[in-house]
Amino acid sequence: MAPDMGTAGSKVETVRGLVYGPSGKQLDVYRPAEASGASGAMPTVLLWHGIGPDERDILEPLARTTAALGALVLVPDWRSDAPDGGRAQLLESLAFVREEAGGLGGDEASSVLAGWSAGAGAALGVALRPESAAQWRPRAVVAMAGRYDLPARTTGTAPLEDLAAGHDPGVPVHLLHGTRDTVLDAQHSRDLAAALRTAGRALTLQEPETDHAGVIMTAYDPASDRCVPTTAEHAVRAGRLVAGVLAGVGGGEA
Incomplete structure (x- = not known):
């Protein structure tokens, strides 16, 4: 692994392009450099991008910031335009993490499953x-x-339909949604939070003052039709908040 500097100033090691399953899709791995000589497994985060096909790179700012806080972060590509909507690739990446996290320094038993959009x-x-x-x-x-x-x-x-039908997530659900989001209104997360509360499920809801791209520490670039890294204060603040949640719940915080 070649070390790179993490967003928060800590060194972060990166491995790019690991093939994670029969589909041939790839993922990137981020972990704190000091973990190389550390004992004990790190909390593990599997982080899924949104609907844009094969956009694992757009999550690098958030993944790097989370890794700098002491977590192993894996970010796979997947294609929403696949015949099954990406289901097989998403589940392949999950199987890879369950099987390989330990060899990468992580702890499968403390895995956090996270996604954006x-x-x-x-x-x-x-x-x-x-x-x-x-x-x-x-x-x-x-x-x-x-x-x-x-x-x-x-x-x-649909998750809301599953909740209404009595399905239980069985684990805490942590929701983050920007108040300036014009792509998917924050009301979507509020509605889910209300449904979880009604069902008596453990949850948190935080609404940073940022937009759809800012919550992952990026900005939308119309020219490339992609999210790109940004130093905008609202996005940096929101990304650090999200990274803290990702690393914290993996480490055992409620």
Whole structure:
């Protein structure tokens, strides 16, 4: 692994382009450089991007910032335009993490499943329907700027409908959604939070003052039709908040 500087000033080691399953898709690995000589496994975060096909690179600022806080972070590509909407690739990446996290310095038992935008519903879907992942559940779900009244890419059913039908996520759900989000209104996360509370489930909801891209420490660039890294204060602040949640819940925080 070649060390790179993390966003927060700590050195972060990066491995790019690991093939994670039969689909041939790749993922990137981020972890704190000091973990090379450390004893004990790190909390592990599997972080899914949104609907743009093969956009693992846009999550690098957030992944790097999270790794600098002491977590192993894995960010896979997946394609929403695949015939199955990306389901097989998402679940392949999950199987890879369960099998390989230990060899990368992580702890599968303290894995956090996280997603942004379309990835948020996909992550929550696994917790609500663990049969989709061989009866596995993460330690916690972290869902950023998502929508939950549409079928999750991992399960084919809407998380809100699953909750109404009595399905239990079984783990804490941490929601983060920018108040300036004009792509997916923050009301989507508020509605999910209300449904979780009604069902008596453990959750947190935080609404940083940022937009859809800012919650992952990026800005949308119309010229490239992609999210790109940014130093805008609102996005940096929001990204640090999200990174703290990702690293914290993986380390055992409620």
